[in-house]
Amino acid sequence: MSYDSSNIFARILRQEIACQKIFENDQALAFKDIDPKATHHILIIPKGPYRHFHDFHQQATLEEIQGFYQAITHVINVYRLEEKGYRLITNCGQDGGQIVDHYHVHLLGGQPLGPLVSCPF
Numbered sequence: 001m002s003y004d005s006s007n008i009f010a011r012i013l014r015q016e017i018a019c020q021k022i023f024e025n026d027q028a029l030a031f032k033d034i035d036p037k038a039t040h041h042i043l044i045i046p047k048g049p050y051r052h053f054h055d056f057h058q059q060a061t062l063e064e065i066q067g068f069y070q071a072i073t074h075v076i077n078v079y080r081l082e083e084k085g086y087r088l089i090t091n092c093g094q095d096g097g098q099i100v101d102h103y104h105v106h107l108l109g110g111q112p113l114g115p116l117v118s119c120p121f
């Protein structure tokens with residue numbers, strides 16, 4: 001399956017729809033999740049057209065990967081999350097529960113986050 005540029009994060013990157021931006025560099029954009037699951041719930045996305053974790057890590061340049069992780073680190077610092085902790089999640093594909101097919105990492109923090117997953121069976 002190839003990247004579909006009609007997804008909502010691609011539209012945010014093209015500034016066709018608004019987002020609550022937290023940080024941006026040449027390689028990545030960070031913005032608030034529209035349906036927050038924690039006190040702080042930020043999405044960090046690469047600017048390039050990558051569908052998910054392994055697409056990104058197989059195809060992206062070192063510069064893109066470095067810029068992406070620098071953006072995550074920057075947002076962690078903005079919210080001072082390193083002291084009490086935080087959670088990074090990336091959902092991939094059907095079983096992973098991925099809804100938006102543009103690679104993204106969820107950064108959650110600002111409160112105790114509970115167990116990693118709820119047991120579905």
Ligand code: AMP
Pocket residue numbers: 008019032033034035036043090091097098099100101
């Ligand atoms: P997932 O693909 O399951 O990892 O999650 C996609 C996330 O994108 C969900 O947490 C949504 O709440 C979030 N989301 C969807 N549309 C928007 C939007 N326009 N702005 C910010 N977050 C969004």
